[in-house]
Amino acid sequence: MKPITLKDISEKLGISVTTVSKALKGYPDVSKKTRALVKELAETLNYKPNAFAVNLRTEESKTIGLIIPEIVHHFFSSVIKGIISQAEKKGYLVIILQSNESYDLEKKQLDLLVSKRVDGILISLANGTADFKHITDIMDQGKPIVMFDKIAKIVKCSKVIIDDRKAAYTATQHLIDTGCKRIAHFRGPLLPQNSIDRFLGYKKALEDNGMTYDPSLVYIFDDMTFEVGEMFARKILSEHTDVDGIFVNTDLVAIGAITEFNRQGVNIPKDISIVGFSNWFMSSAITPSLTTINQPGFEMGKMAFKQLYRELKAKKKKKQITPKIIELETNLVQRNSTRS
Amino acid sequence: MKPITLKDISEKLGISVTTVSKALKGYPDVSKKTRALVKELAETLNYKPNAFAVNLRTEESKTIGLIIPEIVHHFFSSVIKGIISQAEKKGYLVIILQSNESYDLEKKQLDLLVSKRVDGILISLANGTADFKHITDIMDQGKPIVMFDKIAKIVKCSKVIIDDRKAAYTATQHLIDTGCKRIAHFRGPLLPQNSIDRFLGYKKALEDNGMTYDPSLVYIFDDMTFEVGEMFARKILSEHTDVDGIFVNTDLVAIGAITEFNRQGVNIPKDISIVGFSNWFMSSAITPSLTTINQPGFEMGKMAFKQLYRELKAKKKKKQITPKIIELETNLVQRNSTRS
């Protein structure tokens, strides 16, 4: 009933635990004969090293932690998939925690992961996170940590991101190129870096094209939901009847807006053109299909783990780690919510 | 630089490691004074017990494993969220693995989790899984395991499910009640239990209403994708022009079908009515919105963990565990893809 241990094998073979361990791990100072004997018995007894003991001895668990603001979300679940698939290839397991966009939870969970002694941490920041001591504390302990998507520019760790500013600029420029004269922006929350950057890209595009930037056309909201999209669509129709283009922070909200515009008989893209962000795969299914910025979630997850893995290996060799910023390419996916 | 240990505290205080441990864990045989002293020092030194050592000593890690066929999926990611949120409340961490609907991977991952010595396992079976020795082997080792959603009736472990047959019956009955005379079924893959049960519910509803069951109206496919929905919609239009109702195995495929029907100028629900399955939240956003069966993913995740937790506790007290089948309620959500 009890699991097989090295001792069991050593007793059955009349040799020491040491030799058994070394045979199994391929040490050179054990004869071919005993090595074969040990390996065979281990096989037939279905020996599995006690991970707890190995962890204690080696001070590593081949497990990493992942903190993400929201799991039920197409982009983030794609990232998770990328991380897990890559981690599995390298023999790492992933513990997932969800911060629910709450700074307090994020902090508590980071603490939990550290106390569980994961080897490293992958994190995408909560919208509410403005202070970063909980992050830098962990870095100071020498535990590798890499951020992705929602990052803090000020923290000196590795990051995997897209150029939100450039992507937003491209999106807005596309609206201008297709004839929009008065362009609104559904911006999302105030704090997170990518929300800021997308806003800046939007503003820059307006200015570069000699259009006046009007703050009243920028809509701020904390919950990025379908319903918020519907609500702001109504707001646009009542407050700013001259708006003929909208750059929306995220596809889900854009789809909410499209649904409401459809309901109100507004013609998309003729009356109002819309560009989203993320290329959430549902965007191709809605009518009209949504022009959007493709954001490579799976790829981002893969890259984030790869970087963490590099740092894990560097740490083992006691090498210095220099933070690295990895920027992934985005592209505009042109569909039917903008004129062509 | 090195983390604080019990020994560090004991030396600074001039007492034994034993007493420090007992003080921290609230044993009665340590005086209030020393207890206070220890707790205070532990606090100021920011002592965190070495999880590896605790695991080794107690033979448990407060970590469970979760194997799921696909992460990027609204229903499953809702389940994950339910599991994680509940686990966190009870102080458990969750390691997530994705089987990609592959039996081989599922087996390998189960093995991996066991060798990492997780306390228990939550699993939703891959479509291809027809043999269950890898599951029963683990149960025989006394490791608690509970299945959810995609289960195997034959395995004697706890399960959290919905009554797929009843739900499918309700869905089909709704099509009949709203006037459909010839109803097709997009069934999905052959093996998994819920695919079978939904098919049986569909068939039973036809028979109970005196309609003939026609096998050529049942479409089988392995990949439950948007594109498959589009493809089968075209097939219906070319092969069975008399079909006026479809019960689809899963919302995503239904939405693909709707998109294709829209494209071909078919009027939904007048020409063809459609009912989906899952109440994937996008179903309310598409035009026409999709009538579907609401499947409580978050709730299912919560319940699955709760049951596993019960078994974990029972095992600790060396109590016998009797497998429990937990059935969650579903309901028909009536929208615009069926007549009213």
Add this chain to the structure above:
DNA sequence: GATTTTACCGAAAACGTTTTCGATTTCGTA
């Protein structure tokens, strides 16, 4: 004052592994 009870503490073993380092054996060579 002697004895029992209670309160408090610590030594030591145990969990299973890894790794260092010294010991022993075997072998080839002089």
Add this chain to the structure above:
DNA sequence: TACGAAATCGAAAACGTTTTCGGTAAAATC
């Protein structure tokens, strides 16, 4: 035959915790 080198092995320490069990001192009881 003797000696150094190479091959093979194992004792023991270490990782940090938990828990049993016995011991001592103080308090309570007679």
